[in-house]
Amino acid sequence: NAGVTQTPKFQVLKTGQSMTLQCAQDMNHEYMSWYRQDPGMGLRLIHYSVGAGITDQGEVPNGYNVSRSTTEDFPLRLLSAAPSQTSVYFCASSYSFGGAGRWPQHFGDGTRLSIL
Amino acid sequence: QKEVEQDPGPLSVPEGAIVSLNCTYSNSAFQYFMWYRQYSRKGPELLMYTYSSGNKEDGRFTAQVDKSSKYISLFIRDSQPSDSATYLCALDSSYKLIFGSGTRLLVRP
Numbered sequence: 001n002a003g004v005t006q007t008p009k010f011q012v013l014k015t016g017q018s019m020t021l022q023c024a025q026d027m028n029h030e031y032m033s034w035y036r037q038d039p040g041m042g043l044r045l046i047h048y049s050v051g052a053g054i055t056d057q058g059e060v061p062n063g064y065n066v067s068r069s070t071t072e073d074f075p076l077r078l079l080s081a082a083p084s085q086t087s088v089y090f091c092a093s094s095y096s097f098g099g100a101g102r103w104p105q106h107f108g109d110g111t112r113l114s115i116l
Numbered sequence: 117q118k119e120v121e122q123d124p125g126p127l128s129v130p131e132g133a134i135v136s137l138n139c140t141y142s143n144s145a146f147q148y149f150m151w152y153r154q155y156s157r158k159g160p161e162l163l164m165y166t167y168s169s170g171n172k173e174d175g176r177f178t179a180q181v182d183k184s185s186k187y188i189s190l191f192i193r194d195s196q197p198s199d200s201a202t203y204l205c206a207l208d209s210s211y212k213l214i215f216g217s218g219t220r221l222l223v224r225p
């Protein structure tokens with residue numbers, strides 16, 4: 001089935017640990033993004049990419065790294081986990097960066113991350 | 117003050133009711149207005165969008181924008197239990213995309 005696939009679905013980390021959240025899409029979309037969703041705060045953009053080899057920061061990038069070596073994959077790395085990073089993380093893709101295409105159209109089902 | 121405000125709900129209505137979901141915003145630069153639907157434990161999905169002021173209809177759903185009041189609405193006619201979800205508004209000013217925190221809707225059979 002075409003779409004955005006995120007792994008893992010759940011993860012518990014200890015403060016200071018690092019990990020990578022995986023995201024893959026099979027729609028050949030150029031634009032991919034990572035959001036975090038916290039109660040009462042809506043979706044907030046962490047990092048985004050407009051194509052392979054090109055990434056940029058969003059609204060809340062601190063503590064996270066990304067890379068885009070292929071069109072399909074866009075992993076998010078937590079460098080040193082902190083309790084403030086406890087959240088639900090969503091990866092999204094769109095068919096282009098310009099105009100209506102820049103709005104996230106296809107989301108994965110999320111990774112629920114708890115930092116103890 | 118948040119740039120976009122959305123009542124968290126929950127909003128509970130009987131099946132068949134007309135539902136009105138709303139967002140208010142403060143920045144007049146927003147030009148595109150979107151609605152996303154998010155089922156429990158799932159990612160959001162883009163329902164519909166409108167540009168500037170006016171109405172847009174898609175089946176049972178109507179999106180309405182009043183830029184003079186900085187107020188956007190999503191109406192659902194003949195609501196169904198399958199419409200039970202959280203509805204997020206999103207606003208785009210071409211350089212910034214902001215999401216509301218969502219309104220949880222429950223349609224009772």
